[in-house]
Amino acid sequence: EAGVVQSPRYKIIEKKQPVAFWCNPISGHNTLYWYLQNLGQGPELLIRYENEEAVDDSQLPKDRFSAERLKGVDSTLKIQPAELGDSAVYLCASSLGLGRDNEQFFGPGTRLTVL
Amino acid sequence: AQSVTQLDSHVSVSEGTPVLLRCNYSSSYSPSLFWYVQHPNKGLQLLLKYTSAATLVKGINGFEAEFKKSETSFHLTKPSAHMSDAAEYFCVVRGDYKLSFGAGTTVTVRA
Numbered sequence: 001e002a003g004v005v006q007s008p009r010y011k012i013i014e015k016k017q018p019v020a021f022w023c024n025p026i027s028g029h030n031t032l033y034w035y036l037q038n039l040g041q042g043p044e045l046l047i048r049y050e051n052e053e054a055v056d057d058s059q060l061p062k063d064r065f066s067a068e069r070l071k072g073v074d075s076t077l078k079i080q081p082a083e084l085g086d087s088a089v090y091l092c093a094s095s096l097g098l099g100r101d102n103e104q105f106f107g108p109g110t111r112l113t114v115l
Numbered sequence: 116a117q118s119v120t121q122l123d124s125h126v127s128v129s130e131g132t133p134v135l136l137r138c139n140y141s142s143s144y145s146p147s148l149f150w151y152v153q154h155p156n157k158g159l160q161l162l163l164k165y166t167s168a169a170t171l172v173k174g175i176n177g178f179e180a181e182f183k184k185s186e187t188s189f190h191l192t193k194p195s196a197h198m199s200d201a202a203e204y205f206c207v208v209r210g211d212y213k214l215s216f217g218a219g220t221t222v223t224v225r226a
Contacts, residue, residue, distance in 0.1 A: 041219070098211070108156065
């Protein structure tokens, strides 16, 4: 069974440019998460989807970040415009649901460098 | 609110010796606790989880952790380190659905 797929794996852009990350969750997983992992820190939740609905986006900086999951399967996270401080690893995870026994499976992440 | 504190940012051990990674948690109710491992350029992988069953939890690759409510701790151990154990380890507490990660402990294994 394929795991969570993310692309690209690495992205280098100049500040003020837009960037987008793509995530394809494990088949059948209704819940999808985007996390931000700064260097030397643990991941922090940005947004959570239940099917196509964003049910928790309280930590998403909405002035420059946006996300979508139009058909309740794959998802895109966008930054426009990117700032130097956005350099980090962006992780996508998915789970069957919210039950305590439902493990979150993580993708390999996209490492963003903003110059 | 819930949080975890990993007491060591870096642990260095010799191959074949025990590994101990320390984690303290804070939670307003009975927590679910996890340890994840992250190898370079790889996704986070679940090592083990505690969800209010047995307090001694066994995970993959010979790791285990003990939940101690009186000490609010969930330390991770392995009796004999292998070179492949070199990685970043995260202690995680779960509230309703949200995972809160510690800052991580980097493990290096000396030959």
